[in-house]
Amino acid sequence: xxxxxxxxxxxxxxxxxxxxxxxxxxxxxxxxxxxxxxxxxxxxxxxxxxxxxxxxxxxxxxxxxxxxxxxxxxxxxxxxxxxxxxxxxxxxxxxxxxxxxxxxxxxxxxxxxxxxxxxxxxxxxxxxxxxxxxxxxxxxxxxxxxxxxxxxxxxxxxxxxxxxxxxxxxxxxxxxxxxxxxxxxxxxxxxx
Amino acid sequence: xxxxxxxxxxxxxxxxxxxxxxxxxxxxxxxxxxxxxxxxxxxxxxxxxxxxxxxxxxxxxxxxxxxxxxxxxxxxxxxxxxxxxxxxxxxxxxxxxxxxxxxxxxxxxxxxxxxxxxxxxxxxxxxxxxxxxxxxxxxxxxxxxxxxxxxxxxxxxxxxxxxxxxxxxxxxxxxxxxxxxxxxxxxxxxxxxxxxxxxxxxxxxxxxxxxxxxxxxxxxxxxxxxxxxxxxxxxxxxxxxxxxxxxxxxxxxxxxxxxxxxxxxxxxxxxxxxxxxxxxxxxxxxxxxxxxxxxxxxxxxxxxxxxxxxxxxxxxxxxxxxxxxxxxxxxxxxxxxxxxxxxxxxxxxxxxxxxxxxxxxxxxxxxxxxxxxxxxxxxxxxxxxxxxxxxxxxxxxxxxxxxxxxxxxxxxxxxxxxxxxxxxxxxxxxxxxxxxxxxxxxxxxxxxxxxxxxxxxxxxxxxxxxxxxxxxxxxxxxxxxxxxxxxxxxxxxxxxxxxxxxxxxxxxxxxxxxxxxxxxxxxxxxxxxxxxxxxxxxxxxxxxxxxxxxxxxxxxxxx
Numbered sequence: 001x002x003x004x005x006x007x008x009x010x011x012x013x014x015x016x017x018x019x020x021x022x023x024x025x026x027x028x029x030x031x032x033x034x035x036x037x038x039x040x041x042x043x044x045x046x047x048x049x050x051x052x053x054x055x056x057x058x059x060x061x062x063x064x065x066x067x068x069x070x071x072x073x074x075x076x077x078x079x080x081x082x083x084x085x086x087x088x089x090x091x092x093x094x095x096x097x098x099x100x101x102x103x104x105x106x107x108x109x110x111x112x113x114x115x116x117x118x119x120x121x122x123x124x125x126x127x128x129x130x131x132x133x134x135x136x137x138x139x140x141x142x143x144x145x146x147x148x149x150x151x152x153x154x155x156x157x158x159x160x161x162x163x164x165x166x167x168x169x170x171x172x173x174x175x176x177x178x179x180x181x182x183x184x185x186x187x188x189x190x191x192x
Numbered sequence: 193x194x195x196x197x198x199x200x201x202x203x204x205x206x207x208x209x210x211x212x213x214x215x216x217x218x219x220x221x222x223x224x225x226x227x228x229x230x231x232x233x234x235x236x237x238x239x240x241x242x243x244x245x246x247x248x249x250x251x252x253x254x255x256x257x258x259x260x261x262x263x264x265x266x267x268x269x270x271x272x273x274x275x276x277x278x279x280x281x282x283x284x285x286x287x288x289x290x291x292x293x294x295x296x297x298x299x300x301x302x303x304x305x306x307x308x309x310x311x312x313x314x315x316x317x318x319x320x321x322x323x324x325x326x327x328x329x330x331x332x333x334x335x336x337x338x339x340x341x342x343x344x345x346x347x348x349x350x351x352x353x354x355x356x357x358x359x360x361x362x363x364x365x366x367x368x369x370x371x372x373x374x375x376x377x378x379x380x381x382x383x384x385x386x387x388x389x390x391x392x393x394x395x396x397x398x399x400x401x402x403x404x405x406x407x408x409x410x411x412x413x414x415x416x417x418x419x420x421x422x423x424x425x426x427x428x429x430x431x432x433x434x435x436x437x438x439x440x441x442x443x444x445x446x447x448x449x450x451x452x453x454x455x456x457x458x459x460x461x462x463x464x465x466x467x468x469x470x471x472x473x474x475x476x477x478x479x480x481x482x483x484x485x486x487x488x489x490x491x492x493x494x495x496x497x498x499x500x501x502x503x504x505x506x507x508x509x510x511x512x513x514x515x516x517x518x519x520x521x522x523x524x525x526x527x528x529x530x531x532x533x534x535x536x537x538x539x540x541x542x543x544x545x546x547x548x549x550x551x552x553x554x555x556x557x558x559x560x561x562x563x564x565x566x567x568x569x570x571x572x573x574x575x576x577x578x579x580x581x582x583x584x585x586x587x588x589x590x591x592x593x594x595x596x597x598x599x600x601x602x603x604x605x606x607x608x609x610x611x612x613x614x615x616x617x618x619x620x621x622x623x624x625x626x627x628x629x630x631x632x633x634x635x636x637x638x639x640x641x642x643x644x645x646x647x648x649x650x651x652x653x654x655x656x657x658x659x660x661x662x663x664x665x666x667x668x669x670x671x672x673x674x675x676x677x678x679x680x681x682x683x684x685x686x687x688x689x690x691x692x693x694x695x696x697x698x699x700x701x702x703x704x705x706x707x708x709x710x711x712x713x714x715x716x717x718x719x720x721x722x723x724x725x726x727x728x729x730x731x732x733x734x735x736x737x738x739x740x741x742x743x744x745x746x747x748x749x750x751x
Contacts (some may be wrong), residue, residue, distance in 0.1 A: 124446035
């Protein structure tokens with residue numbers, strides 16, 4: 001029953017990200033000749049690495065589900081540990097991405113930046129770019145906390161082949177975050 | 193050490209001794225409960241409190257508009273009043289009140305012991321007072337609450353190019369937070385309803401035997417799941433614009449204000465069906481019972497509900513005709529299409545009553561009131577959906593009148609009908625029928641006195657959201673009548689409150705099935721025990737209780 005509720009919850013999450021991505025493409029169409037604005041070129045190598053990290057973590061959490069169905073505790077806990085680790089690696093990459101890009105935190109100390117400043121923020125492009133990245137990052141962070149809790153429970157012997165609904169739900173969430181990232185990656189770094 | 197004695201969870205029925213418990217125990221019991229019936233009751237109490245607040249705000253507006261060039265309140269207070277009135281009535285009265293009925297009745301109607309996720313259910317409820325508090329806290333902020341109307345269009349709700357907010361202070365920000373909290377609460381509740389019906393139906397209860405009210409709650413839940421996250425994302429963008437320098441909606445920085453309107457109405461229009469569909473379900477439970485006939489076209493009704501939901505997601509831009517940025521023909525056409533399934537439902541109800549043995553109980557009267565008011569609301573809706581006509585009706589009091597006929601009268605009549613019908617099941621006692629009939633007359637007159645003149649002044653060109661008007665414009669009489677009508681509605685609401693409070697203690701004992709109704713909730717005792725059912729009747733049709741109580745009718749196939 002937990003799984004069904006999770007799937008419906010993820011349907012609402014799909015609508016949330018669809019709105020953000022739909023807004024991105026709408027504003028892209030409105031500003032067809034300056035999107036991304038001149039001089040701004042999102043660099044894709046690091047995000048590509050992050051994509052690989054997240055894809056592998058999707059495989060590893062599926063490995064955890066595979067293991068719990070066979071009551072294989074060693075594989076279960078190690079697969080979950082790998083998932084958490086890969087999630088953290090992804091977030092490190094994303095925080096690095098926030099730190100290197102022209103992301104002007106300084107101007108925000110005294111309220112919103114004055115006027116249309118140079119650089120990536122606060123134009124429509126930068127707003128969309130960072131909002132989508134940030135909301136995806138928040139979802140990954142939530143997933144890391146969830147997966148850590150699952151790992152903790154698994155270490156305490158909570159799951160078995162007869163009782164792993166919570167684990168399966170967490171894996172669905174993690175796959176969802178992964179798929180959203182693929183769309184975000186293609187949108188922000190490939191299609192642009 | 194304190195001694196613990198067993199105390200029954202529900203107030204006892206006839207002849208039982210009323211066991212008194214220490215206040216602290218009662219209090220802890222209620223705030224920690226996961227019982228769907230208690231949570232339903234708490235939803236109803238919370239919604240009633242917010243109804244009173246929203247009603248007072250409406251009263252402020254009606255006093256201000258009663259006479260021309262009035263200075264009862266300042267323009268700011270007026271703007272804040274209509275913004276908060278709309279928000280509170282939609283998110284903190286109607287949605288929780290429908291959740292109250294849903295929480296009470298959905299598990300009973302499908303023969304379950306509780307909701308699928310009782311703890312999530314409690315969480316969803318407690319987010320309602322939280323969201324309401326966040327919203328009302330904005331009254332304590334400098335510059336007061338949100339004053340830019342519940343649609344919060346940029347640029348008004350946004351910041352200017354130089355970074356100053358058009359609506360200064362944090363009223364809008366708190367409003368955004370409150371809507372996000374209430375939206376998540378509603379999403380959680382919706383997930384719960386869907387899983388409950390899908391997974392926890394009693395043996396024999398196939399989907400095509402599920403009572404109509406539960407069906408409408410399911411369709412409503414799907415609409416909520418697909419539309420609420422959209423507005424949450426849109427409001428998140430608005431919040432980022434206001435506080436972090438985002439430029440989503442500012443054309444000077446490549447943003448698009450129309451984008452916000454699309455996002456808002458992609459939620460805003462399905463929201464209307466979120467509010468109205470369960471009310472249609474309530475009415476469809478009541479009309480067959482008091483016509484002594486099965487609902488005419490049970491399957492057609494379900495199909496019509498699904499069609500309304502599907503079409504309802506394709507019509508949002510009819511709120512945006514005058515922007516000139518949308519396909520008027522397409523959205524006018526889809527909006528007209530919705531009147532087809534709605535018409536099907538009208539015929540479901542009238543055909544059910546046709547040649548029936550109609551009993552004019554209070555519940556039936558309110559249900560009939562819903563039919564009439566909803567018809568007016570629906571037909572004025574067709575006027576608004578007509579692309580060309582809308583250019584002159586847009587943002588006038590005609591629109592205000594239209595959606596109040598749909599929401600206030602329809603939902604209010606429908607909700608009163610529901611409470612007169614189900615109060616015996618909830619409490620084991622009847623509401624006073626005489627008071628109910630007086631209340632019906634008051635409400636019927638009040639609603640029409642309030643909103644019919646608004647339609648007329650609207651046709652005469654009175655714009656909505658204006659704080660006052662001059663005498664020469666000639667809208668004085670209509671507004672005065674409208675303000676008197678408000679008094680009648682307020683009296684009806686107070687009468688209902690008194691009726692509930694008095695009937696809870698002194699009402700006539702109802703028995704398990706006072707209306708000789710047919711859906712599964714009437715198979716258990718009134719009020720139901722905390723586990724809901726001692727035994728379930730055989731479920732071989734969508735009218736299991738009727739089948740059991742009237743075997744002779746089933747034998748002759750006359751059911």
